[in-house]
Amino acid sequence: MSTGLSTSRQGSVVPYTTIEGPDAWTASDFPVLEDHMLHLTPDHVAELDAAVDAVLSSGKRLQDIDFADFTLPTLSDPLLEAGQEAQFGRGWALVRGVPVWRYSRQQQLAAYWILGLHWGRAVPQNAKGHLIGHIKDIGHDPKNPLTRLYATNAAQPWHNDGPADLVSLLCLSDAEEGGDSGWSSSISVHNEILRRAPHLAAVLAGPWFFDRKTEVPEGKKPFFEIPVFNYHKGYLSVNYSDNYYHLSQRHAEVPKLTAEHHEAMRLFNELASGPELSLRMVLRAGDVQLLSNHTCLHYRGAFRDSPAHTRHLLRLWLSPPNDRPLPECYAEIMAGSVAPGKRGGIIIQGAAPNIPEEAE
Numbered sequence: 001m002s003t004g005l006s007t008s009r010q011g012s013v014v015p016y017t018t019i020e021g022p023d024a025w026t027a028s029d030f031p032v033l034e035d036h037m038l039h040l041t042p043d044h045v046a047e048l049d050a051a052v053d054a055v056l057s058s059g060k061r062l063q064d065i066d067f068a069d070f071t072l073p074t075l076s077d078p079l080l081e082a083g084q085e086a087q088f089g090r091g092w093a094l095v096r097g098v099p100v101w102r103y104s105r106q107q108q109l110a111a112y113w114i115l116g117l118h119w120g121r122a123v124p125q126n127a128k129g130h131l132i133g134h135i136k137d138i139g140h141d142p143k144n145p146l147t148r149l150y151a152t153n154a155a156q157p158w159h160n161d162g163p164a165d166l167v168s169l170l171c172l173s174d175a176e177e178g179g180d181s182g183w184s185s186s187i188s189v190h191n192e193i194l195r196r197a198p199h200l201a202a203v204l205a206g207p208w209f210f211d212r213k214t215e216v217p218e219g220k221k222p223f224f225e226i227p228v229f230n231y232h233k234g235y236l237s238v239n240y241s242d243n244y245y246h247l248s249q250r251h252a253e254v255p256k257l258t259a260e261h262h263e264a265m266r267l268f269n270e271l272a273s274g275p276e277l278s279l280r281m282v283l284r285a286g287d288v289q290l291l292s293n294h295t296c297l298h299y300r301g302a303f304r305d306s307p308a309h310t311r312h313l314l315r316l317w318l319s320p321p322n323d324r325p326l327p328e329c330y331a332e333i334m335a336g337s338v339a340p341g342k343r344g345g346i347i348i349q350g351a352a353p354n355i356p357e358e359a360e
Contacts, residue, residue, distance in 0.1 A: 010235055011235065012234045022090045022091075026188055037096045044075040044097070045097065047073060063355055065113060070114060083118055083120070093289075098115070100285050108314065113132065113355075115168075120166055120341075121320075122318060122319075123317050123335070125345070127214075130356055132355045134314060135313035135359075146214055153302060153303050155301050169289045171285055175305050180300075181280065182279065183291055184273070186297050189268060189272050203260045203261060211250070221251075230330070235325065320341065
């Protein structure tokens, strides 16, 4: 393994070299986030309103809606460009101005589904088969290690949502206090680890065991192996979630985390959360965030709701038809496939895909 500062780029990545390109960004590249958002114009909003009306009057289930059921004459291209930026550019995109405050719940879901179709195929997010998830505190115990933290008000540590190429959030309403959203470049984290502690890059590219938190597909073990740094066919894809590594230790078959594993996680978290590599904002009603799970990490701050201000976001996990090649180990977290457009989601026998109107 080289410890020098040789460089490469996505599409022709050489393992253990620092990676150059738009996905290796730092916070100083984006001093004013509003300058890097797609701001919906009145014409865009009018088109979205008409598309929502067409979808809801079609008689189809929302999950059966496709591009033939609506038109967005001037908005589709900017949305497609946002998806390309998330997949092949810096790894993220932001949209502002979806008029969720005047939409009914059905209209909110329809509008979000319409946006998501521009970015990929929605895949199930949990054992209940939810295609649109609700990110909301519904009283689950964050101290229970089996709890998925999106159903609590606790902080979520830096991670990516491994079972999908892209993850998106649409804010319906924000909290009384807290709940900031942060994201950082996992490619820049990789680069900085090579500079500071190159021996840990080899640890992160080695075996790591990931717990399934009871959402176990038929015929599978409750854990699986997947590295953090995945070098494959000229790409680096990063998969990281330290609470899932710690939880996997409950299984007798899983090797114990070593001192180097713990050292790697400490440095990884320090870099991902630091002001040099991370961007943060409080998503407000009508904001949409779109991230690549292969090149971005994200975080959610703890929050406090009140009767007047309840934090509620919608989430999509998306599988575009043309994303990067992934190694076979990703089949364990991508519902049995690594084929672009066909991979992704949590598939549990008997759980039909559905779109709930409320958090459950």
